[in-house]
Amino acid sequence: QKEVEQDPGPLSVPEGAIVSLNCTYSNSAFQYFMWYRQYSRKGPELLMYTYSSGNKEDGRFTAQVDKSSKYISLFIRDSQPSDSATYLCAMSAQGGSEKLVFGKGTKLTVNP
Amino acid sequence: DAGVIQSPRHEVTEMGQEVTLRCKPISGHNSLFWYRQTMMRGLELLIYFNNNVPIDDSGMPEDRFSAKMPNASFSTLKIQPSEPRDSAVYFCASSLLGASNQPQHFGDGTRLSIL
Numbered sequence: 001q002k003e004v005e006q007d008p009g010p011l012s013v014p015e016g017a018i019v020s021l022n023c024t025y026s027n028s029a030f031q032y033f034m035w036y037r038q039y040s041r042k043g044p045e046l047l048m049y050t051y052s053s054g055n056k057e058d059g060r061f062t063a064q065v066d067k068s069s070k071y072i073s074l075f076i077r078d079s080q081p082s083d084s085a086t087y088l089c090a091m092s093a094q095g096g097s098e099k100l101v102f103g104k105g106t107k108l109t110v111n112p
Numbered sequence: 113d114a115g116v117i118q119s120p121r122h123e124v125t126e127m128g129q130e131v132t133l134r135c136k137p138i139s140g141h142n143s144l145f146w147y148r149q150t151m152m153r154g155l156e157l158l159i160y161f162n163n164n165v166p167i168d169d170s171g172m173p174e175d176r177f178s179a180k181m182p183n184a185s186f187s188t189l190k191i192q193p194s195e196p197r198d199s200a201v202y203f204c205a206s207s208l209l210g211a212s213n214q215p216q217h218f219g220d221g222t223r224l225s226i227l
Contacts, residue, residue, distance in 0.1 A: 034215065043116070043203055043218030044155070088155065098143075099168060100216065104154035 003027050006089055006103025015112050019076040023089035023103045026070065030091040030101075033065050035074045038086045038105065047087075048074065079110045114138070116219035118204050124225045130192040133222045136185055137206030145205040145216060146179055146189050155203070161187065162209050194226045 006023045013019055021035075032051055036044035048063040050056045050072075056063045062075040072091075076083055089103040117136040125131055137144050145160040159169040164181045172179070176195070181187040191198055201223050205216040 036218075041220070041223075043205075043220045045218065046215040049215055099157060099160065100145075101157075102155040 003101050004089065004091060004103045007106055008104055010107040010109060012109045012111060013079055015079060015081060015110055017079050017110070019079050019083070019108060019110075021074040021076075021087050021089075021106050021108070023072050023091075024070055025072075025091060025101075027091075027093070027101075028067075028070070029093040032092045032094070033063070033072050034090040034092075034100070035061075035063060036088045036090060036102075038088060040085075044088055079108075081110050081112050084109045116204055116206050116217055118202075118219035118222050120222060121220065122223045122225075124227065125194060126227050127195055128193045129226075130190065131194045131198075131224065131226075133189040133202050133204075133224070135187045135189070135204030135219060137187070137204070138217055139185070141206035141208055141217075142184065143207045143209045143216075144181060144187050145207075146187070147203040147205065147218075149201045149203060149221070158189070196226045199224055199226050 004025045035048040037047045038044040048061055050063050050065050053065045053067045060077045064073045086105040086107045088105040090100045092098050092100050119134045142163050146158040147155050148158055149155045158171045159179045160167055161181045177191055179189045201221045203218050203221045205218045207216045208214045
């Protein structure tokens with residue numbers, strides 16, 4: 001079993017839809033959870049950063065962490081064509097500045 | 113502020129040749145990471161440095177791969193000799209050591225093709 005599992009998609013939704021992206025993990029030592037967005041031919045950029053369990057909201061984006069189930073989610077409300085990208089979850093035992101383990105990414109297309 | 117700068121952006125070379133990838137981290141950052149991204153395996157950490165010292169190189173696939181960080185503003189990843197299976201996008205990232213709430217900032221990568 002890989003440390004981090006993420007459905008690669010692809011996922012295609014109409015503009016305005018609510019998008020749900022998910023990852024599961026096996027290492028209970030993970031404490032820091034991140035979502036990165038990667039546009040084609042660009043490097044990943046940090047979208048959301050959470051510590052331990054709970055929710056975090058930033059504009060149209062909400063990150064949820066359920067450590068008891070080893071499951072994290074990213075919700076995108078009112079999705080826009082500009083949200084079309086690959087979304088990667090990442091996690092670490094010691095923080096964002098330390099060794100990260102990434103999911104393989106989910107490719108999202110938002111159709112106008 | 114300038115982000116992480118990688119060069120070259122694209123590299124095409126023949127099998128057996130030496131390849132050198134370069135990275136300039138964000139000024140003031142003291143952790144540097146080299147990743148490789150492929151469709152099959154996703155984004156994998158190869159090696160990372162703290163204060164120019166290699167900390168974990170367990171992800172380096174073979175002895176053909178080596179990385180150096182001679183100073184705080186420059187790092188190289190070298191493949192010698194290169195093989196077709198090394199074809200991938202190689203990313204460099206930097207961050208602030210010890211700041212657990214600070215993310216890693218990525219460059220735009222080097223797209224490497226070994227023929």
